[in-house]
Ligand code: TXA
């Protein structure tokens with residue numbers, strides 16, 4: 554049966570919390586992308602996330618918490634990790650920390666690791682749901698494994714509608730790309746996944762950010778599969794202009810089938826990325842994408858585009 558898309562009234566939040574407590578799946582909006590949520594302490598519920606997404610293996614999931622207090626029951630935060638949390642939570646930052654002895658998040662959700670990825674989302678609907686349920690929720694992006702992440706309730710309904718209890722409609726996700734993941738266990742912060750929090754902002758709070766390329770031995774964020782976020786269409790990146798048969802995803806002034814940002818605003822481009830890829834993918838076989846500068850949020854955008862372009 555098709556999951557209903559509900560306006561996030563208090564009644565709908567309560568209904569969602571009830572479904573989650575019963576071990577069922579709910580789609581919740583966050584400021585980055587829509588998440589497929591399940592209670593984090595229930596291995597059966599967590600297993601049904603992997604089934605619903607068709608994930609090839611048990612990647613660890615992010616535990617979404619209502620606040621720092623809830624987060625500190627799950628993970629041990631160093632002084633520097635606490636600084637990052639104080640600066641950017643609630644918001645699009647995920648911190649990997651050591652597992653706390655008081656943790657409730659089940660082994661399967663962590664893929665058996667003794668670390669845990671935690672984030673406190675800023676979206677008011679996610680906040681309301683987490684406060685009502687009073688325990689962490691794991692939530693990967695609410696799309697089939699490898700496909701484009703959803704930034705609207707309708708995307709979730711189209712891709713996953715048969716596999717959930719309900720979809721909370723929080724409108725269009727503001728950030729549009731996933732959270733930035735930082736491994737906060739070491740002497741310096743390590744970037745595991747570029748995302749919608751600009752890495753320069755991390756630097757300003759805890760300097761010395763280690764980039765993936767400088768850090769080849771670091772435990773990879775297992776979600777960083779090369780082919781990911783993939784449309785059906787063939788993508789050609791760094792294209793200054795489209796070929797005859799191609800749609801053009803632009804960045805900057807000039808003609809384009811769709812434009813990530815006519816004013817070359819990277820924040821706007823990030824928020825448009827997945828929804829524009831979806832719209833082009835629905836009607837075109839070939840998509841050329843304009844060059845995107847690799848600074849600030851451009852790093853996350855180029856990361857997603859490179860994965861989406863893998864054959
Ligand atoms: O913005 C987001 O983070 C979205 C929204 C829904 O919150 N969620 C999301 O979840 O992107 P997901 O499951 O698609 O990505 C989780 C990432 C994966 O790359 C996974 O490998 C990494 O987090 N991860 C989880 N636990 C980890 C750990 N203990 N160590 C390193 N990486 C971890």
Ligand code: MG
Nearest residue numbers: 693694702776
């Ligand atoms: Mg994902």
